[in-house]
Amino acid sequence: MEYNFTDIEKKWQAYWEENKTFKTRDDISNPKKFYALDMFPYPSGSGLHVGHPEGYTASDIVSRYKRMNGYNVLHPMGWDAFGLPAEQYAIQTGTHPSITTLKNCDTFRRQIKSLGLSYDWDREINTTDTDYYQWTQWIFIRLYHTWFDKEQEKGRPIDELPIPDEIKARGSHAVREYTDAKRLAYYDNAQVWWCKHCKIVCANEEVLNDGSHEKCGTREVERKNLKQWMLRIPLYAERLLTGLDTLSEWPESVKDMQRNWIGKSTGAEVDFEVDGLTEKLRVYTTRPDTLFGATYMVIAPEHAMLGDIVTGEQKSHVDAYVKAAAMKSDLDRTELAKEKTGVFTGRYAINPVNAKRIPIWVADYVLMGYGTGAIMAVPAHDTRDFEFARQFNLPVICILEPKTADPEIKQHVLNGTACWTEDGAYINSDGSEGLDINGLNKEQGIKTTTQWLVGKGLGKAAVNYKLRDWLFSRQRYWGEPFPVKHYEDGSIAVVPDHELPVTLPELEAFKPGDDGESPLANASDWLYGTDDKGKFRRETNTMPQWAGSCWYYLRYIDPRNPEAPFDKAKENYWMPVDLYIGGAEHAVLHLLYSRFWHKVLYDLGIVSTDEPYKKLFNQGMILAFAYETETGSKVPSDEVEEKDGKFFHTNTGAELNQIVAKMSKSLKNVVNPDDVTTNYGADSLRLYEMFMGPLDATKPWVDTGVKGVYNFLCRVYRFFADPQNIGSEPDDAEMMKLLHQSIRKIGSDIEGLKFNTAISQLMIVTNLAMKKGKVQKETAQVFTKLLSPFAPHLAEELWQLYGAGTTIAYEPWPEVDEQYLQEDSFEYPVSFNGKMRFKLPMPIAATKEEVEKAALTHEKALKWIEGHEVRKIIVVPNKIVNIVVA
RNA sequence: GCCCGGAUGGCGGAAUCGGUAGACGCGCUGGACUUAAAAUCCAGUUGACAGUAAUGUCAGUGCGGGUUCAAGUCCCGCUCCGGGUACCA
Structure with missing residues (x-):
């Protein structure tokens, strides 16, 4: 009866794939829909790290739970695959970024599939696919053709822009200039951050406080003036701000950060x-x-x-x-x-x-x-x-007498030797021009x-507002080309929709030009052309990585649509995203940019909701233990040995302090999910990541913790897969009560994303079942269903052992039967002056007076009452008794 | 500096509304099984003190105050750690 997780997990992953178990149907007739979205990853060359499965498992558990509750669930995955590393790699090795990207996506897909996540892989998308980015370009064109009407507080098509007569009078050039100045996307000289090392323009936010470039870490960042595409996001500042108030299921911290960023x-x-x-x-x-x-x-x-x-x-x-x-x-x-x-x-x-x-x-x-x-x-x-x-x-002239009790501070401020920015009462505030506010307060x-x-x-x-125009172009090859032509007369035009996509040309040299122009300038066949407006040169800038991720949640809705970014009816059905899980590092930029695009699309009638993400959740970072000497220098984990709970350097023998730090190659404390899957199985990895602590907490990886949940799964298998333990005799009241309590608790814990306590409840059920030695089949089946969102492979295996011929994924979630939860007595904790002294079982229906009397006459109460005066007795029915003695 | 978040046993962490602090897991200790070990199962495990023992007493949720019959939870004032932001007038 050994728990052979390797065979079990292989078997069920193959089953799910063959049977397309998690294929999502656009069953618009089912009003219960649930869109569970993960922030899609950038497929880096180093593969998945343990941080990825954390959020993915969480959304997967909710998805599986919702399916069992009759919801039509959309749970997709894809790749945010444009970006610098692939291009850097191309410069170094000559390997085309598309090849690197493909390879990395394959690795990520294989790793993610090995975790048993219930994605509909038929909806996989990749931002670097022409089929995808042509719609990114399509949206850019919409931005270009939109102006913001301040009166209506919404974006409108540019051909509805009223042109003042005096502009009209000055001719078509003036009209064009006026119009261009109103577009949400515009092309202009901009002072930009230029990284000499990467030869790239960086966004403000990519330049860190210490002056280094976030991507390469060097400090070779300087100012440069270049022609750039910009987006007028500040026009939406107010909408983005007030929209936050409607997002009741977003973390307050994220909303605060966005408010600060907008900076009204x-x-x-x-x-x-x-x-x-x-x-x-x-x-x-x-x-x-x-x-x-x-x-x-x-x-x-x-x-x-x-x-x-x-x-x-x-x-x-x-x-x-x-x-x-x-x-x-x-x-x-x-x-x-x-x-x-x-x-x-x-x-x-x-x-x-x-x-x-x-x-x-x-x-x-x-x-x-x-x-x-x-x-x-x-x-x-x-x-x-x-x-x-x-x-x-x-000179410093104090005009506001501080509202403070501190006489010293007050005197300093009045003397002009200290600064006071808080409230107070005005002094010296009347003047020759008729204004007098002396005595008033700040407001x-x-x-x-x-x-x-x-x-x-x-x-x-x-x-x-602090929010500035969004610099929306990069001098890079591996990004979405702008659908833009520059004509010889200096005019600019976006390409008509029917000319989309503007495909990224094949290139062999990826080095950017020294003058700041993108490598696309080398693609001479692609670069130049002629159309009815004359000779043109294509825009050589490409879009930043944010572009593809601004709207990917919409493409999942209808990922293979060749006619449109998505079908309207499907969009109307699936939107908004019901649950969006990802890292807090995207609290501001990605989420703000994406909300901005969404609002523009909403104004243009392209999407049906004002906000894209109904509930947002940030999973916490997973850290690892690291070690440092007295002086604070770090020691790689493979040079550390443990003795009696203390840590020593293997070379010097010096005692080390255990600290918690980010996983890093230099500290040799990186945990590879593949290793965990190989040694303990995907179910153990999933379970451990959820059991570590609250989903939003930053928490350290503890190897022995994985073993703990692995042991739990072994116990589950040994007990629940053994026919000798599964009977037909009804279970006793204790078992039934715990089982139904657990149905309730696990359900509400999943809804609240409190997976750690849900798992502990599963452990409690298992412990009791093992203590009983035998449970009836129905109980085992309920337990298996409760387990299935967390450890789906093992649950499928057990489900099959219990005789099912099909997947557990769509079995109805068990219902709570109140009859098992009813109690006829309650054990009162009896406290004296707030300290619990003994327990007193009483019938549930006992009156306050009865409880009071029973408590006071209890033999153990005598000890606390004797020689004291009983001043007061508090009885909270079915909760507590507190006796106050002097 | 400003805005958020956090601090609970040896460790990760539990504790809807203020109502039995320490669920669950790890580790550790003891026991069963075994020639032995591993694995497994059972029991114990906040600390101090007292007792052969069951048990009892006191202390206890970062620190100092407060409210309350009752505080990990609420209020006031700090300390430390983490995240965000930084001349935004």
């Missing part, structure tokens, strides 16, 4: 007169209430008005400063954050609330890309301005001042 702020734009100029200087501030405390102004080095503002005697200083700032990357600017820099421009602005002259400075702590690129500085109530004022000895002050500014025509309420 409300405030006011205020126009300042500039001494000696007619043009006004407009600033954005969230604190118009602090105008009385504005002691200077700052404009960004790139500000358009700087040339007019700077005066003769300051020109050389300012020019030098601007030049130096231009040389600096954003990174250098932030690296020097501690030391603020800036130069006086020589000119003054007039504060609109009190007509005071205040100096205008130029400093790079003000960014051109946000707000108006100019600020009014209120050092008393803004920490950055305070630092700057200290640096350059500018009232902001409101009153804004109203005053609006009334005087000096300003208006304004909203800003």
Whole structure:
């Protein structure tokens, strides 16, 4: 009766494949549908790591559970296969990325199939397939042909864009310029991050805080100006923000991160007169209430008005400063954050609330890309301005008496020697121009001042977002080509739908050009052509890896459709995704980009839901134990030995500390799922990954833990596969009660993605069954069903032993029979002053008074009552008794 | 700095609403089986103290306060760890 997992797992994987057990039918007549989606992987050369099966197993368990509950389940898998590593490999070895990709996908597919996941493999997709990416291009064309109507708060076809008469009057060129400026996708010069090492433009988010490139790790990243495709995602900022409020089944943390990323702020734009100029200087501030405390102004080095503002005697200083700032990357600017820099421009602005002259400075702590690129500085109530004022000895005027109990802090703030950004009551806040907010609090002050500014025509309420235009092109070969032609007259056109796909040409040289152009520039046959508009050159940029993953969940719905990205009726049936599981590293970018595309498609009537993912869940990272010396240097795991629970270096004998760290080759603590499958089986791997702890927790891999669940499966097999243990005698009340409790608990645990406790419940059932020595067949069958989402191979095997001729995958989930759960008595824990002292069995229907009396007269109660006064007795029916004694 | 999340036995972790802290698993200890070992099965396992023992007492969920009949759970103030973000006015 040995548990031969190798044979069992092979047998059932072959069965599922041959019988297409998990093929999904588009059975639109079944209103119960469930779309369970995993974040599809990038098939890297190193194969699957143990982090992948974690999320996949979780969604698989839910999928299997839903099938058994009568749901039509869509559970697909595919490959996010465009990307840098395959191209790097091609540059090094000459192997075409498509070959590498194919090979890696084969490895991933083999590994994933060996885990017994219930995917419908007929729906497998690959972002690098022409059949797939032609629809990525198709969506890009839709973005290009869409503008955002701010009044209706939605994207609309570009041919519905109203053109103002004065633009029309200026001719077709002006109309074209006007239109292009409204498109969601546009082509323009952009300052971009350029990695000299990879010869690639990187997105902002690919450049890490320390100035290194996320992909290659080098610090050879610099600024460069290049023609780029950009997407106007900020137009959807408000929709993306308010949409989050509707996503009640998303983790709050992810929503918070997206909110921070979008970075909405409300405030006011205020126009300042500039001494000696007619043009006004407009600033954005969230604190118009602090105008009385504005002691200077700052404009960004790139500000358009700087040339007019700077005066003769300051020109050389300012020019030098601007030049130096231009040389600096954003990174250098932030690296020097501690030391603020800036130069006086020589000119003054007039504060609109009190007509005071205040100096205008130029400093790079003000960014051109946000707000108006100019600020009014209120050092008393803004920490950055305070630092700057200290640096350059500018006046600090406190205009808000802090609401604090600390007299020392208060005095510092009033003296201008400390900064206060919280609430308080205004002082010194009345001026020659008629505004007086003295005594008000912050909220009232902001409101009153804004109203005053609006009334005087000096300003208006304004909203800003941190979210910037999305740089949407890469100078790379292995990505989706843009469906774009550049004509000799400099005009641009997207290709008509019937010319799709624009296929990626075969290439032999993959090296990017030094000047930043993509290797596609070498594909001369592909590059040039002529159509009815004349000679053209194709766009050589390709799309970033985000593109394919922005909409893949839609293609799974109808993956082989040659006519459209998907069939509308099918989309209407399957969307939204009911459960989306993946890593927290995609909390912002992938999910925000994908939501953005989805909203555009929704506005255009292409999809039926405003949001794509109903429930989102981030599985936690799986870490591993690692070892370090006293001084903190890491020791590879194969140089560590354990003695009596302590760890020692095999070479030096020094005692080491066990820590938890990311798996890495250098630490030699990488766990390969293939090894686990070979040694313990896929069911053990699945079970262990789910048993380790809560799905969303970061947790370390413990080898002996795998053995633990493996032992459990051995016990299950030894007991439940042995006909001697399976009888026809009815089981006793204890067994039946536990069984039905377990049906309830495991069901609700699966719904709540709490697989660790569900598995422990399966263990409890097994333990009791073994203790009883024998169970009736019906009980064994129920147990097998409960086990089947978690360890499907073993469950199928048992199911067959019990005489079924078919798969367990669509057997109905067992129902809870309340009759077995009913209790006639409850064992009260009796506490004295909150400490449990003894147990008191009472009938379930006993009244409070009866319980109270029984508790007080219990022989064990005497000991606690004697010599004390009983002050109070709390009886919570069928829960607890607490007796308070003095 | 700011925004999130976390801290429970030797270890991974349980504990819907505030109501018996430590489920389940690992490890360890003892026992059965065995010539022996492995495997398996059974029992014990938060710590301290007392007792031959069943058992009992006290302490106990990162630290310090508080609310409550009752706090791992709620409130206030910290410490440490993890994630995100960083001159966004």
